Amino acid sequence: MKITDRKHLDQYRKEFLAHIDTQKKKVYVCGGTGCVAGGSMEIYDELKKLIEENGLNCDISLDSDACEGSIGLKKSGCHGFCEMGPVLRIEPSKLFYLKVKKEDCQEIVEKSIVDDDIVERLIYSRDGIQYPEQEEIPFYKHQTRLVLEDCGQIDAQSIKEYIAYGGYTSLEKSMFDMTKDEVINVITDSNLRGRGGAGFPAGRKWSQVKAQKSPVKYVVCNGDEGDPGAFMDRSIMEGDPHKMLEGMMIAGYASGATEGYIYVRAEYPLAVERLTNAINQARDIGLLGENILGSGFDFDIHIVKGAGAFVCGEGSALTTSIEGNRGMPRVKPPRTVEHGLYGKPTLLNNVETFANVPIIIDKGADWYKTIGPERSPGTKAFALTGNIVNTGLIEVPMGTTLRQVIYDIGGGIRGGKKFKAVQIGGPSGGCLTEEHLELPLDFDSLKKVGAMIGSGGLVVMDEDTCMVEVARFFMNFTQNESCGKCVPCREGTRRMLDILEKIVAGNGELSDLETLEQLADTVTATALCGLGKTAANPVKSTIKYFRDEYIEHIVEKKCRTGNCQALKTIYIDKGLCKGCSLCSRVCPVNAISGKVKEPFEIDPATCIKCGACIEKCKFNAIKEG
Incomplete structure (x- = not known):
């Protein structure tokens, strides 16, 4: 079949749409990478088998008038609510099922495809409220999906369906x-x-x-x-x-x-x-x-x-x-x-x-231009990840605040912990803090605070995140990815990484902060391409907003979050220790000594902080500080 002119295209559009309209129901099984990894294609195959076993015509092609009264089974794109996958949507009832398993298919077919009932245990609930329809779930309700509108709503493998819907x-x-x-x-x-x-x-x-x-x-x-x-x-x-x-x-x-x-x-x-x-x-x-x-x-x-x-x-x-x-x-x-x-x-x-x-x-x-601010209209898709209740793919109008994204869509910080920062724009971006929660997410607003939208990564961090380690992680990534063509990026990022590794190892000096800032300015000003020019952003923003954590690492040799292994201190609470000696027997470097039935002690100079003693202690007497 060849479409040779616009009249021909319009003819086929009407024909394809008519085929879709005659389908009794449409079942969209998520075919995005996350759901596929979770078994969604096995669910697709099982649904097809069960639909046909129930005497229903399962149409997957839109090839002919045989789809009249059929069940349209489709492989859709990513619905966005990735942590809840595999997911599927049923039309026209708008039912949205989450965390579907192959063994759920029989009940889905009997209740929601053959009949019009709901499998209640598969629908989303929050604070005691059930949300059978996708659009009513808070994760979706606060979004404006333009670019992603059809992801999850059409067959991702069908040009006919794409043409039918315009x-x-x-x-x-x-x-x-x-x-x-x-x-x-x-x-x-x-x-x-x-x-x-x-x-x-x-x-x-x-x-x-x-x-x-x-x-x-x-x-x-x-x-x-x-x-x-x-x-x-x-x-x-x-x-x-x-x-x-x-x-x-x-x-x-x-x-x-x-x-x-x-x-x-x-x-x-x-x-x-x-x-x-x-x-x-x-x-x-x-x-x-x-x-x-x-x-x-x-x-x-x-x-x-x-x-x-x-x-x-x-x-x-x-x-x-x-x-x-x-x-x-x-x-x-x-x-x-x-x-x-x-x-x-x-x-x-x-x-x-x-x-x-x-x-x-x-x-x-x-x-x-009616969507978002005048200088940055439209929407932006973000990958929302990290220490947040709802992770996944979202799309919001430019100018939406960070607070709306994290709390209205993301559901807040996981475990009820305190929000600390968000890394926006990936390795090229910077960290935003609690003071930026009302900041509109658009190109110009972010630039003013030393951050950038980048491609759209949003990594949310809670109070247990070490910001010095975050800077080290992103600098390690950027340094590894440097092509090495220009000296500022090749040598500058290497030197910055060395200093950051020195600090998290407990060997930092206060002069290192000045050196980091000087290197950051030099690399930003002189690197050849965008990778190098933005490589220092995570370092600059973390030093700016979390300087106290850097000083704590350098002066007190302490990481308040306990993430930096070299800065951990493991000690025995003498009030809880029963003197069983089990900890000393599992220590690989003989750093623990004492007498049976008396409190034991750990030599901090010898301890390698492997944690073997913590795992073996039956009385929770060994602590990290």
Whole structure:
């Protein structure tokens, strides 16, 4: 089947939608990485078997009128509530089941698919209130899902379902009802800013590429997403790949490019599989290739798998890697818009940015600007992780406060503990504290306090987190990921890491803080690329807001949270010790001495703090301090 013109596309859209509308019920089993790892595909197979055993037609293809009255069983994308997976949603009842197991399938089929009843133990409850519908769960109720709207709501593997619900309408509109300049003007007027971290205006970048005289231009999508704990782009690629492809195609039409590349990390096998499937479907149906919809516009897309180098999130390193070379940044200018992939003008945005494009073209720039602040309109997807009750993938309007994200959506700090900080923007970001809870999350507000949105990682930390160790962890990551091309990053991050390791080992000096701050300023000012320029952010922000913890580590040789192993002190409470001698017998370095039936003692100079004595003590007499 080939779609040759816009009339043909509209005909198929109506046909596909009619097939969907005749389905008696629709069951969306989460096919995101987290739920797949939890067994959701086994649940999918079991549901299919049981539905058919109950004499119902289980439709998974939308191929013919045979789906009338059927049960539409679909593999959806990530629903976002990852810790509650595997999850599934049933339409039209809007039932949302959590932590589903294979053995639950029989009851789900009998009660909620054959009948219209609820399996109460599988629905979400909080504070004694049950929430059978997904949209009413507090985790979802406080979100505004635009880019992620269809993740979990459509079949992630079906171009037919994407088309039925309005997919590729914006591409059609761009090619037939708008000039290239008009498309770019809409993106410019919307003030869409790149969601990859820097927040550069997308329309300005598009117009710069269009202005280049080269007959060969490229569109490149950055799906590398190297931040620890980040999975926003992965979820879009897995759950709604056609939305991203459509955004790339519109960018190609507007800028004059005829070829696109998606750079996606090889550690995302499911994303690669879904993207490959989506591209093949679009080619087969005539929405990728030559003379798309008879418009005269040619465009094709290729996938390139990266090897997981964090530096390849930087534009010039990414395009160098696509070319088959080692991913290393180059000196600029010229910029990527002038001299990018294969030396040609290149329009480079990330997955989330491209996924915003069809929405903006469809609903208009003025509508888009009603969401969020004027200078940072729209929504932002965040990966919410750490010491928080509700972890997962969320999407909120730009300008939403940190307090709303952590407490209204995230449900507060796990275990009722006190909020301490949040690391935003991954290794390139910085730490925000309790004083920033009312801070709006947008590009400009975060920049003022020395942080950045980055790709959208949010790691929440409680009172038991050591901020010096947090700085050491992120500096270790950045130092390992440095490509080594420029001296400031290669040597500066190594020296900063050495100092941080010295401090957490209990060997720090007060002069180390001044040295760290000087190195941070030097690396930030002189590094070649964005990785190096932002590498010191976690160190600078933790020193700024948690200087007392650094001083405590250095002067008192103490870590208040007990996370720094070298600074732990293990002692015996003589009031509780019964003199059984068991602790001295398990100590590998003979650091414990005493007489049987009398309190024992630990020699702190000999103790290696392995904790073997704590595990063996039956009287809880051995403490850490």
